[in-house]
Amino acid sequence: MLEFLLSHYNYAIYIALMMIGLYAILARGNLVKKIIGLNILQTAVFLFYISIGKVDRGTVPVIWPAGERPPGFENVPYENPLPHVLMLTAIVVGVSVTAVALALIVRIKAAYGTVEEDEILEADELRDREGDA
Amino acid sequence: MMRPHTESLVVRFIARRSVPFIQLFALYVVAHGEDGPGGGFQGGVIFASAFILLALTEGWGRGRSRMPEPVSDALMPAGALLYAGIGLVALLLGGGFLQYASLAVGGDQHAQHLAHHFGLIGIEVGVTITVAGSMVTLFFEMARPKHFLNVPRRRRRHRPDPDA
Amino acid sequence: MDASLPALVVVVPMLAAILTALAGRWWRRHAWPVALLATAFAAAGSLRILWRAVHEGVVLYRMGGWPVPTGIPYRIDLLNGIVLAMVACVSFLSVLWMRESVKREIRQAGQASYYAVVLLFTTGFLGITITGDVFNLYVFLEIASITSYVLVAMGRRREGLFAGYQYLILGSIGATFVLIGIGHLYMATGSLAMTDIAARLSGALVDHPSVVHTSFAFITVGLAIKMALFPLHSWQPGAYTYAPSSASLLMAATATKVAAYAFYRFAFTVFGTHYVTARLPQVMDGIMVMAAAAMVVGPLFAVRQDNLKRMLAYSSVGQIGYVVLGAALVNASAMTGSIAHFWNHAASKGALFAVVGIVVLRSGSPHIDNLRGLGRRAPWTAAAMTVAALSLVGVPLTGGFVTKYYLALGTLETGRGVLLAFILLSSLLTAVYMWRCLQRVWFADPDLEPAVTREAPWTMRVATLTFGAACLVFGVFAWIPVDIASAAARALLGEN
Numbered sequence: 001m002l003e004f005l006l007s008h009y010n011y012a013i014y015i016a017l018m019m020i021g022l023y024a025i026l027a028r029g030n031l032v033k034k035i036i037g038l039n040i041l042q043t044a045v046f047l048f049y050i051s052i053g054k055v056d057r058g059t060v061p062v063i064w065p066a067g068e069r070p071p072g073f074e075n076v077p078y079e080n081p082l083p084h085v086l087m088l089t090a091i092v093v094g095v096s097v098t099a100v101a102l103a104l105i106v107r108i109k110a111a112y113g114t115v116e117e118d119e120i121l122e123a124d125e126l127r128d129r130e131g132d133a
Numbered sequence: 134m135m136r137p138h139t140e141s142l143v144v145r146f147i148a149r150r151s152v153p154f155i156q157l158f159a160l161y162v163v164a165h166g167e168d169g170p171g172g173g174f175q176g177g178v179i180f181a182s183a184f185i186l187l188a189l190t191e192g193w194g195r196g197r198s199r200m201p202e203p204v205s206d207a208l209m210p211a212g213a214l215l216y217a218g219i220g221l222v223a224l225l226l227g228g229g230f231l232q233y234a235s236l237a238v239g240g241d242q243h244a245q246h247l248a249h250h251f252g253l254i255g256i257e258v259g260v261t262i263t264v265a266g267s268m269v270t271l272f273f274e275m276a277r278p279k280h281f282l283n284v285p286r287r288r289r290r291h292r293p294d295p296d297a
Numbered sequence: 298m299d300a301s302l303p304a305l306v307v308v309v310p311m312l313a314a315i316l317t318a319l320a321g322r323w324w325r326r327h328a329w330p331v332a333l334l335a336t337a338f339a340a341a342g343s344l345r346i347l348w349r350a351v352h353e354g355v356v357l358y359r360m361g362g363w364p365v366p367t368g369i370p371y372r373i374d375l376l377n378g379i380v381l382a383m384v385a386c387v388s389f390l391s392v393l394w395m396r397e398s399v400k401r402e403i404r405q406a407g408q409a410s411y412y413a414v415v416l417l418f419t420t421g422f423l424g425i426t427i428t429g430d431v432f433n434l435y436v437f438l439e440i441a442s443i444t445s446y447v448l449v450a451m452g453r454r455r456e457g458l459f460a461g462y463q464y465l466i467l468g469s470i471g472a473t474f475v476l477i478g479i480g481h482l483y484m485a486t487g488s489l490a491m492t493d494i495a496a497r498l499s500g501a502l503v504d505h506p507s508v509v510h511t512s513f514a515f516i517t518v519g520l521a522i523k524m525a526l527f528p529l530h531s532w533q534p535g536a537y538t539y540a541p542s543s544a545s546l547l548m549a550a551t552a553t554k555v556a557a558y559a560f561y562r563f564a565f566t567v568f569g570t571h572y573v574t575a576r577l578p579q580v581m582d583g584i585m586v587m588a589a590a591a592m593v594v595g596p597l598f599a600v601r602q603d604n605l606k607r608m609l610a611y612s613s614v615g616q617i618g619y620v621v622l623g624a625a626l627v628n629a630s631a632m633t634g635s636i637a638h639f640w641n642h643a644a645s646k647g648a649l650f651a652v653v654g655i656v657v658l659r660s661g662s663p664h665i666d667n668l669r670g671l672g673r674r675a676p677w678t679a680a681a682m683t684v685a686a687l688s689l690v691g692v693p694l695t696g697g698f699v700t701k702y703y704l705a706l707g708t709l710e711t712g713r714g715v716l717l718a719f720i721l722l723s724s725l726l727t728a729v730y731m732w733r734c735l736q737r738v739w740f741a742d743p744d745l746e747p748a749v750t751r752e753a754p755w756t757m758r759v760a761t762l763t764f765g766a767a768c769l770v771f772g773v774f775a776w777i778p779v780d781i782a783s784a785a786a787r788a789l790l791g792e793n
Contacts, residue, residue, distance in 0.1 A: 018477075025466060038469055045476050052484050062170065083483070086432055088174060090476060092264075093439045097469050099271050100446055104462045106275070111455035120459050203322070210319035217312050230304035232362040 010051035017044035029117040031108065035101045042094040046087045053083035148190040155183040163261050167250065173257040177264025185272050197273050205269045212262030219255045231256070299345070303358035303371040306342040306385065307423050310335045314416035321409020328412040329396050335416060336389040339423060343378075343385035350378035351781060357429075366493045372429030375785035379636060379778075380558045381426045383643045387550040388419040390647065394760035395543035397753075398654050402453055402541045411451060415547065418444035422555045431479050431567065432489045434559060438475065438523070442468045445552060448544035449536045457539035460532075467522055467532040474519030481512035482567070491567050498569060502576070509568075513577065516563050517584070523556035526584075526621060527591035530614045534598075537610035542654030542663075545606055549613055550647040554639055557620045561636075564624060565789040574627050585625035589719040591618030596726035600733075605653045605663040608730055609646065612689065615723055616642050619700055622716070623707065623786075631707020632786035634700045637778040641688060641696030641771050648685035648764035652678055655757055660748040668737040670747025677758055678749075679738050681765030686731040688768035691724045696771030699779060 005012050017040055024037025059073060061081040105115055112120050159180035166172025188196025220231040228235025233252025237244040313335030317328045349356050350373050358371040373381065392415065403411045421441025428434050446468065450461030479489075485501040485508040486494045502509055518529075525533040533553070537545045564573050573581055595615025602608035620642065623635025653663055655678050660667040672679040688695035701720055708716040741747070752758065771778050 022470070025470065031462060034466060038466065038473075041470070041473055045473055045480065048477065049480050052480065060170075082489075083480075089432075089436055092174060093436065093443075095271075096443055097439070097465065099267075100443055101462065101465055102275055104446070104450055104458055104465065107450070108455075108458045108462060111458055124456055124459070206322070207319060210315045213315045214312075214319060217308060217315060221308060221312065224301050224304060224308075229358070229362040230301065230308060230360060234362075 010047070010054075014044045014048040014051070017041075017047065020044075031105050031115045031117060032102075034117075035098060035105070038101070039094065039098060042090070042097075046090060046094075049083040049087045049090070053080040055079050145190045148186050152183045152187060155186065156180055159183070159261075159265075163257055164254070166257050167253050173260025174264055176257075177261040178268055180261065180265040181268030181272070184269050188273065188276070193273070193276060193278055200269050202270075202273075205266045205273075208262050208266030209270065210263075212259045212264070212266065215259030215262065216256045219252055219259070223252065301358065302342050302346055303356060303373060303427055304360065306339050306346065306381070307371075307420055307427060309338050309342075310388075310416045310423065311420040314413045314420060317409055317416060318413040321413060325405070325409050328409040329392070329399075332392045332412045332416055333389070336385065336392045336419060339385040339419065340382075340389040343381040343423070346373050347378035347382045347781075349373075350375055351784075366488055366490050369433050370429040370490060370492075371427045372491070373427060375781055375788055376561060376636065377426045377558065379781060379785060380555060380639055381423060383639050384419070384422045384426055384551050384555060387643050387647055388415075388422075388547065390760040390763055391415075391543060391547045391550070394546065394651055394654070394757050396756050398541070398543045398658055398757070401658055402543070403451060407451065411448075411541075414444050414447050414451070415543075418448060418547065422551050425555050425559060429491050430489050431482065431491060431494065431563075434562075435472070435476050435479055438556075438559070439472055441552070441555070442472055442523070445536075445548060448548065449540040451544065452539050452541045454539055456535070457541075460535035460539045464532040464536045467529075471519045471522030471529075474515045474522070476519075478512045478514070478516030478519060481508050481515065485509050485512065491562070494567050495569055498567075498572065502572070506576075509572075510577070513563075513568055513572075513580070517560065517580070520556050520560045520563070521584075521587070524553045524560065524617055524621070525614055526587055526617060527594050527614055528587070530591070530595075533614060534607050534610040537613070538604060538607045538663075542606075542650070542657045545609075546647060546650040546654055549609065549650050550643045553613060553617050554620055554642065557617060557624075558639070560621070561624055561789065570627065570790050581625050581627060584621060585713075585716075588618040588621040588625050589716055591615055592622070592719050592723040593726070596723055596730060600726055600730045602730075603665050605656065605665055605668070605734070606650075608665070608734075609649055609653065612649075612727065612730070613646060615727070616646065616689070618723070619704060622704060626707050626711050626713065627790065628707040628711045629783065629786045629790055630703050630710055632789065633779060633783040634703030634705075634707060636782035636785050637696070637703065637771070638700040640778050641700050641768070644696055644764055644767035644771060645685040645688040648681050648761060648768060649689070651757065651761040651764055652682040652685070655753040655761065656749055658753070658757075659751060665734065665737060667748035668734055669741035669745055670743075671737075671749050672739040673743075674747045674750055675752045678753055678761060681761045682738060683735060684765045684768050686735055688772065690728045690731055694769070694772045696768050696775075696778070698772055699775045703779070 021037045021039070021041030021044055024040060025034050028034050028037060055077050057076065058079040059076045061078040064070075108120065109115050112123055114120060114123075159176045162171040162179055163173060163176030164171075166176065184196055184200050187199060219233075219236075223232050223235045224230045226235045231252075233249045234245040235248070236252050237248035313331050317331055321328050346356055354374065356373040356378075359365065360369040360371065362368070392412075395415075399408055399411055418441060421437050421439075421444060424437030425434055425441060428437060446461050446465040449464055450458050482494060483489060485505050486497040488494050488497055498509065522529045537549055540548065592615050595611050595613070595618065599608045599611035599615070602611060616638070619638050620635050623632040623638075626632070655675070656667050656671070657663050671682070684695065688697040691697040691701040701724065705717055705720060708714060708720070753761065
């Protein structure tokens with residue numbers, strides 16, 4: 001079991017990070033902290049993708065012109081660059097989601113005066129009870 | 134929240150002098166994105182970081198004055214327009230969307246190769262402009278003084294009045 | 298032009314969004330015509346693509362001219378031809394509808410950006426539908442999702458901000474799950490193009506079956522959140538209730554169904570019918586239970602709502618059950634019903650949200666009592682609402698009946714007759730809450746002053762009536778959607 005975990009440590013780390021992220025999203029009441037949890041979740045996915053692009057003893061996937069590769073690297077395989085490229089896109093997506101979330105939080109703070117989930121729900125309920133639905 | 138500027142003359146001096154080098158480095162990263170590590174996203178972020186450094190050392194207003202809101206607002210769609218425009222021009226010239234080779238002037242292989250290079254550089258520049266604009270906007274909007282989590286609690290128009 | 302139509306259908310709305318964002322600061326008045334033209338082009342183009350798909354089988358377009366496993370292909374067969382036409386036509390009608398509503402509900406400085414976001418939203422959903430590359434699908438899914446969060450939060454009420462935030466959290470978890478699933482799929486097969494993955498999957502199933510199963514699980518759960526499949530629907534009522542009326546219309550008629558389409562695509566094209574029936578029959582049974590539960594629970598909540606938008610949101614929770622049930626039964630008849638429901642539900646829910654938007658515009662609130670007297674003061678609007686309500690219930694000669702007929706046929710063919718009870722119960726509950734509305738529309742006390750005193754502006758009326766007419770057309774000329782849908786279903790199940 002331990003040996004299995006150690007030989008697949010990248011998956012173990014990614015799953016642990018994913019769980020930390022999900023826990024933060026679900027258990028925290030502070031809207032900013034939820035977003036931090038979301039970022040941890042996304043980072044876990046980035047790590048997962050990048051680790052599956054690893055080729056054993058691979059090198060940087062920059063193509064050298066034929067015959068010009070530095071000595072000692074002639075027969076070294078390249079890493080798989082595709083997952084890296086995908087994650088570049090996913091990172092940009094993650095930044096956009098974070099940006100939209102933070103912008104929403106700024107507006108929520110201005111409208112409700114708080115960024116705590118329970119206080120916001122309380123304010124909404126108070127208003128519903130006063131009957132302007 | 135953010136203090137207007139740092140007191141240290143050394144920090145301010147070095148930060149101000151670093152700005153052109155940061156921007157030059159950003160352009161270098163963009164230019165090498167085609168056949169090496171780098172590219173539009175990275176270059177754009179580095180370019181925007183110059184403005185963020187200015188804001189951190191000189192204060193929000195001095196930083197924003199170097200790239201005012203209308204400029205950054207226009208940069209974001211302008212970069213995307215450059216990207217989509219190159220793709221569309223390639224399409225209108227009879228190729229596929231983003232098929233750079235169809236941008237070639239003249240039919241020989243060298244011209245196509247050149248067209249591929251310039252098409253790629255063109256969309257990288259588009260990405261750079263958009264990313265730089267977005268990063269500047271994100272930073273300055275989130276860091277706007279008297280904006281975020283330091284707003285003092287006050288009664289707002291929307292809040293229900295408990296006495297009513 | 299015709300050959301590059303698949304690219305243009307996505308690129309033109311995107312370009313229009315960019316132009317609106319760039320020039321909207323100065324030319325605020327031009328945002329609506331630009332949006333209308335772009336979506337009209339997308340609608341016409343997608344109908345043309347659907348026509349080609351009907352006649353040629355598959356329309357293939359290679360982005361940048363790259364060959365398939367290397368580049369991103371846009372691949373349109375009958376299934377996504379149907380969904381593409383649905384998304385594009387609904388977007389066009391919604392943009393036509395929304396001019397007055399946006400003037401009233403969005404602050405002036407934000408109107409141009411609102412149209413830009415609407416166009417990007419359309420781009421995102423068109424992209425999800427048209428692409429043949431799983432990672433490209435994820436990127437478009439995120440474009441569509443992020444713009445949805447923004448649309449929800451652009452309403453006037455502060456509850457919309459928090460509803461948008463909750464949608465953002467759940468939607469991002471869903472999208473991240475899809476991304477994890479795609480990662481596992483890439484790990485197992487080494488490819489991202491849908492047809493290429495499908496070809497390599499049988500080998501991957503021998504070498505790494507658990508990786509493929511993990512991938513399927515993540516993608517299914519992620520998309521179930523996106524399509525608001527009960528019990529993962531909690532984001533939807535708040536989002537639809539507090540979004541601006543035009544955003545509710547656009548989202549209710551397209552958003553969740555496109556996620557359902559993505560599930561069809563993954564389950565039957567990428568993983569393959571053999572995989573979902575032979576390797577994982579229990580999963581499809583589980584989805585069937587969720588769909589059946591959704592069909593009943595959604596209307597059950599809807600019955601008790603006095604806010605029309607919230608009522609229709611819960612109604613959508615129920616209706617997505619019909620769309621998913623066909624996939625879960627893996628039967629050609631049931632799937633025909635479900636695929637036809639992409640159009641039927643878009644037409645009926647589009648008409649209903651359009652009417653509610655008109656009520657909000659004229660009376661200021663979506664409360665159910667504001668419907669009283671609508672039949673007298675705004676007969677066209679009321680007629681569209683009536684037809685759409687009948688279609689939602691499933692009365693013969695409307696589109697909804699066609700869906701339910703084929704779904705019922707499918708349940709009998711697969712020997713799951715007990716599902717008939719769910720369909721009937723769902724229709725009954727739908728009839729109850731729709732009757733609550735129609736009773737106020739047509740049989741309100743004539744002494745009470747109607748809340749809506751005038752007919753809607755002509756742009757709104759045309760769009761609303763088109764939605765309503767579509768409900769009738771899909772019911773009376775049922776062979777149009779049914780022929781295409783059954784061909785799509787048989788192609789998906791490989792029964793040709």
